[in-house]
Amino acid sequence: MIRKIAGSFMTISKLPYIVRTLKTSQKREKLPIILFTLIKPIARITSYVLGRNVRGAWIKLPQKQQRTYIEIMKANRGKFLLSGFFSGVGLYYLYESHIQYCPMTGRRKFVALTPDQARKIGEANFTQILEEVEGIIVPETDPVYLQISKVANAILHANRDLRQIYDKTWTLTVIDAPVVNAFVLPSGNIFVYTGLLKTCDNYDEVGIVLSHEIAHVVLGHVEEKLTRTSFLQMVLLVPMSLLWVLIPHDGIGFLTTWFFNSVADIMLELPFSRFMEIEADDVGLVLAAKACLDVRKAPEFWSKMSLNRDDALQNEDLEFFSTHPADKTRQENLENKIENALKIRTVCGCEELSRKSKTKSTRSS
Template sequence: MFRVLNRNGMFGNYQRFVLPVRSVCNLSGIKLSCGVRIDRCVTKRASLNNANVALQSGGFRDASELQRKLFHVTASRQALPPLVIVILRPLSRIAAVLFGRRLRKWWRALPPEKKQDLILRLKKRKMTLLASGAVVSAGVLWYYLSHLEKDPITGRTRFIAISPEQLLQIAQIELAMQMELHKDNFLPPAHPAYERVVNVANRLIKSNKEIPHLQHTKWRVTVVNEPTITNAFVLPTGHIFVFTGILNMCTNDDQLCAILSHEISHVLLSHMAEQFSSLHLMDILVMVPLVFIWAVLPQVAALITHWLSGFFSEVLFRLPYSRALEVEADLIGLQLTAKACYDVREASVFWAKMSATDSPLEWLSTHPSSETRQLILDTLMPTAIQLRDQCKCPSLPLVDPRTLRVTVPNKSVLVYKNTEGCGVCGVLNAVLVFHGAPLCKKLGSEKMLMGHCET
């Protein structure tokens, strides 16, 4: 799931062991104005008149209550227990390494004449070997194609090989871990912070009632009193976890709704199932290369090659894919926020604050930088405001919050509109976020946190 700032925090175990990303995502076809796609989804999959609406007064239950079996909209598949899959993943890689080393030792122990004889036999049977490889490749391709599904909200085709039962069991494991980890820091339902989260979540879900998944899920709120953890996440079981660290960063309910919308979007888009499925597929694909590396190369060279291959696959594949999913959740979350009649512009202000403490190395992160997210959201803001108007929401305040100074601990951040024009590129009304003097986005300065010009 999504971690807002606490990249090294306790939720890291969730990312490392349950949600590693192993697939390629193409988000070029995703648009913010996907209300039409959602309406089509409602037409195809459910009718609100027959829906068992989960959100009622008192619909949010105490977080300590055990999760009941949830409504499933897809046919279930026979599946291995998730614990078996989680355990088999590292074991399969270890087995590939050991098999490769064993194969190397066996080859080196063979007499020269036996080596030559084996090579000749392999050459004679090369067509058989090629045919076998083609059959295996076709099987893997068939497995991949047979598990492709089209997301009803975004229309994006993705690989899903995990059953709903598996997904819920994995989520239950993570839920149990989180409940045990933070059991001494839960805020009671009567606490103002708890009521604040519940009120925003209720309004958000009721305003998006045409999405069946939102209504069929029994949502539960848990507020954890951990001021040092700026984190929030939502599990497929419907459990919403919000830490007081990020709650304190939300100046108003508009910003809190933007965070909750993002987290809930991960569940609506089945990102957890997609990520786990991609991990499963990647484990299958890397088995042969791992055996080859450890069978052909000396131990030190094999160790270095193994590490380098893992590093480059992380940087060039897993991390960009993870960032793409985060962007997708931002896009859908902004729409959910707009339909709930909150001020969508506050989402941009929130990321302006978060950018003051961002890590400078986005390419080594599972999430886009706050600057990147702010730029994307501002680019989509006109469409989001238009969607908000279509929902007959009250008019937005005349003063754009992006033009006001915002504060973060030990930082001074300003969302600034330069009405006199930029001295470098000449753009008028350039919206900038900066720590010191106003800077134009064309400067490419590291001090600039937003990088969006709005004429």
């Protein structure tokens, strides 16, 4: 029931395109996938068990023995500091040995997941999602499917010079559900909900959304986010364990760790998530421009979304609690990038846009 997008893309990796490859530091042994997918719960459970057990064992010790251990720790303070220093050096080496440079943005990225590992994660999610939506998948002969496939093909074909585009077998799945959403797995599997079509006024807007989601894959955001989360959990493991050692009651401990984790999310995780969304907006606009889409629809789409949503987190003053920037923030950012996107369209030989462009409405399908 899932149609592979464009027969030519089945063999596109064999074509002699000139591609700018990622510059990376010296290649290291790849880390197990399980480390990235389960590191957060594993780290939190480990800190709880380790810290609680140490606290319990300490409480059971006679006071004389406690004083003896304290004296030993004071006497070996230099060794503990040296161990901490070497642990820091080890973490720094782990970080620097997995740095990549993104040719599209020039940004340094910390990525420990290999493309093959990301593909396997995507394939596993793909199978699971297909099982969940079985029975509500739009047939490939449906006009809606065909139109979305046409837009997706235009984006992929126009950007086939990118390795992250041509090295995948892309698929499209259209799901008949009122959800306003679309996403792309790192393995190249595109999912679009028909609810998105009711929000988009035309297929240029659908293309803008698809370009954004494809940009996440081109930029390797899934790999980068999983790597960053894993690294942060490794760094926080010691202080979180110490919290459980020092806090005398489990109730207070759970409350304190919840607060600690919430602050860490707000200060570290969420800002980076919003940054990646803006980056995907910027690169997605370039992908859309190369596909000759009407890039002016990008800020218009987010302007419309800001008017139609009641989500409190879409307030610009509260977006620091959200994984995504406020719609208004995205609109303003894209408005600043439109001039450059229009120049890219011109360089790519696209048809000049009229002041009032005539684009195919999603309502006509």
